[in-house]
Amino acid sequence: MKITRVRAGNPGMFTGQGTNTWLVESAGEVAVIDPGPSLEQHEEAIVAAIGTAKPVAVLVTHCHLDHVEIANALARRFRAAALGACPGPAFKPDRVLADGDVVVVGEVSIEVIDTPGHTPYHLCYRAGDALFTGDHIMGGSSVIVEHMIEYLASLEKLRGIGVTMLYPGHGEPMEDPDEVIEWYVEHRLERERQILAALERGARTVGEIVEACYLDVDPIFFLMAARSVGAHLRKLVTEGLVELPHGSSDWSSRVVFPLAHEDE
Numbered sequence: 001m002k003i004t005r006v007r008a009g010n011p012g013m014f015t016g017q018g019t020n021t022w023l024v025e026s027a028g029e030v031a032v033i034d035p036g037p038s039l040e041q042h043e044e045a046i047v048a049a050i051g052t053a054k055p056v057a058v059l060v061t062h063c064h065l066d067h068v069e070i071a072n073a074l075a076r077r078f079r080a081a082a083l084g085a086c087p088g089p090a091f092k093p094d095r096v097l098a099d100g101d102v103v104v105v106g107e108v109s110i111e112v113i114d115t116p117g118h119t120p121y122h123l124c125y126r127a128g129d130a131l132f133t134g135d136h137i138m139g140g141s142s143v144i145v146e147h148m149i150e151y152l153a154s155l156e157k158l159r160g161i162g163v164t165m166l167y168p169g170h171g172e173p174m175e176d177p178d179e180v181i182e183w184y185v186e187h188r189l190e191r192e193r194q195i196l197a198a199l200e201r202g203a204r205t206v207g208e209i210v211e212a213c214y215l216d217v218d219p220i221f222f223l224m225a226a227r228s229v230g231a232h233l234r235k236l237v238t239e240g241l242v243e244l245p246h247g248s249s250d251w252s253s254r255v256v257f258p259l260a261h262e263d264e
C-alpha cells in the first residue's frame with residue numbers, strides 16, 4: 001500500500017496550511033480520501049499524483065466544503081464511486097457508507113469507522129495500520145466540536161484499535177495514535193474544567209466563558225471557540241451539571257447559564 005498526500009492551496013484560519021487530500025494505492029488501484037476544495041490546480045495535482053493507477057473510489061470524511069467541494073465532479077471524471085455519509089448539498093454520495101463498511105482498493109480493504117462529533121456525520125477510514133482522520137483529529141491543533149458527547153465517544157472508539165499512523169485532514173501525519181487520542185481527550189476535559197471554573201467565578205454567557213477560558217487564543221478565533229463552548233455546555237446540561245434558565249433552548253451568546261441547583 002502506498003500513501004500519498006496532495007495538499008490543496010487553500011491555507012487559512014480553518015484549514016491550516018491547506019486541506020490534505022490522501023491517495024491510497026494498492027495493486028494498480030487508488031482511492032482518493034477528501035478530494036478537497038474546487039481549485040483547478042488542486043484537481044490537476046491529484047490527477048498527476050494518481051498517474052496510471054485506476055481510481056476506484058472517492059471517499060469523504062465529512063461535508064465541510066474544504067474536504068468535499070470537488071468530490072462529485074472528481075468521481076464523475078474518474079468514473080469512480082463517490083462514497084461518504086453526509087447528505088448534500090455540497091456532496092451527494094453514490095453510496096452512503098456506514099460503520100463497518102469496507103471499500104476494496106487493490107489488495108487493501110479500507111474500513112469505515114463512524115466518528116461523529118466534529119460534525120453530525122463524520123467518518124474515519126482505516127487502511128491496514130493507517131487511519132485517515134479527517135477533522136476528527138487534526139495535525140496537532142484543536143478541533144471545533146459540534147457535539148461533545150459524541151465527539152468524546154468517537155475518540156474513545158479509536159483507542160487501542162492498533163493503527164500506527166494518523167493521517168489528518170489538516171497538518172502533518174502523526175505517530176503514536178493512542179498518545180495523540182489521549183491528548184485530544186485530555187484537552188477537551190481540561191476545557192470542560194475551565195468552563196466549570198468560569199461558571200463558578202460568575203461567567204454566565206457563552207461570550208463571557210470564551211473570554212475567561214481562551215486567554216491564550218487570538219480573539220479572531222472566538223467565534224469558533226464559542227461553538228465548542230456551546231457543545232461543552234450542552235454536554236454539561238445533559239449530565240445535569242449545568243442548567244438552562246426557564247428551560248431555555250436558546251444557545252445564542254445571550255443565554256445565561258447558571259450552575260445547576262444554584263438556588264438550593
Ligand SMILES: [Zn+2]
Nearest residue numbers: 062064118135
Ligand atoms: Zn471540518
